Amino acid sequence: MTIRLLLADDQALVRDALAALLGLEADFEVVASVGRGDEVAAAAIACSPDVALLDIEMPGLDGLAAASVLASQLPECRTVILTTFGRAGYLRRAMEAGAVGFVVKDAPAEVLADAIRRVMKGERVIDPTLAAETLAAGDSPLTARERDVLIAARSGGSVADIAARLYLSEGTVRNYLSYAISKTDARNRMDALRVADERGWL
């Protein structure tokens, strides 16, 4: 009984390489392979895979959003997130999006193959180091707006720019930035951005 796989990764070379790697295993069959998050659902419906391997960073729709869509439209297909970044916040969001597995690209090939077989048996598979880290980082203390302001600050604009983009007054933006800076124990907005990003709070 072969396990039917869907592969989603924006980097064609990595996608093809993973297909080659998984194709070496006798019990795996790659039935679909896409390079954009917004193509995942359609491909899954067309090919009805047993397991979808989704990268997070993809154009169109990110892997986490794609996992949500997949969970609602094709609940019998299990999702494993396969990503470069073992960033704490990703794991939490992946679980919320209905993923049952989470593997980082640092892991050796056997870990991935093993993870796929285990999710097929109904288990949840999560990188243990990452799980610990996620628990340690904890929930984001940032409110929704504080997060919005930080994200808007990422492009390097001034308070005025951010205020204009979010339709807020400049004073309000300064307040939110100040809160964010204090909650992240940072010294200024760049530092806050760096810290929040590392902790997966954005």
Add this chain to the structure above:
Amino acid sequence: MTIRLLLADDQALVRDALAALLGLEADFEVVASVGRGDEVAAAAIACSPDVALLDIEMPGLDGLAAASVLASQLPECRTVILTTFGRAGYLRRAMEAGAVGFVVKDAPAEVLADAIRRVMKGERVIDPTLAAETLAAGDSPLTARERDVLIAARSGGSVADIAARLYLSEGTVRNYLSYAISKTDARNRMDALRVADERGWL
């Protein structure tokens, strides 16, 4: 006549997957596979590959530095840089480090295989889009110190922090930052950092 390959990529899964992919081609043979830049030279000397495929982001020594070492210690081995980021500055630095090929991971698998065969024939292989972009971005207008200051600014510290780290006066740091901001047409240091990073000037 098979082409002997050395593979270097910090992500084990990607490394193994690439090995599987390249192994499917009849004329390729992966003779070494490492996960750290500082293991490249030793592995190359031990296995004498014809072509080394190096990722840029690696612990120990980055792919560009590893390419330099390889070029001096084992000049008969040709280097192809294989990286996620088609960032303009990387290409220039790769060429300076003695690489003869540059392939982005966005490219389809045939491009990589083709590139390997072509560098074996003595050709240089460079992603054409990227080449154009690199020429457009041009040489970095930043002086060595301006670059240092920008890099130090990346960790999110204040002028005082940067000055302390580089053993400069605060005024000097402010001047360099100001020059950097003006040379990048940015609005503030974050913007300058973003721009310089994108252009590969760091």
Add this chain to the structure above:
DNA sequence: TCTCCGTTATGACATTTGTCACTGCCGCGT
């Protein structure tokens, strides 16, 4: 109902940042 929290906002304030002018030193090329 009353209180807490998040959102939005203002004004005042100190600090930091960015800009500019100007100086001196050193090394390189003509």
Add this chain to the structure above:
DNA sequence: ACGCGGCAGTGACAAATGTCATAACGGAGA
């Protein structure tokens, strides 16, 4: 010998940033 450009610094100034107190409004929960 001279000028140019990079490096390092000072001082002054305007603008942006970060902090704090304070306040109004609405929703969620005790």
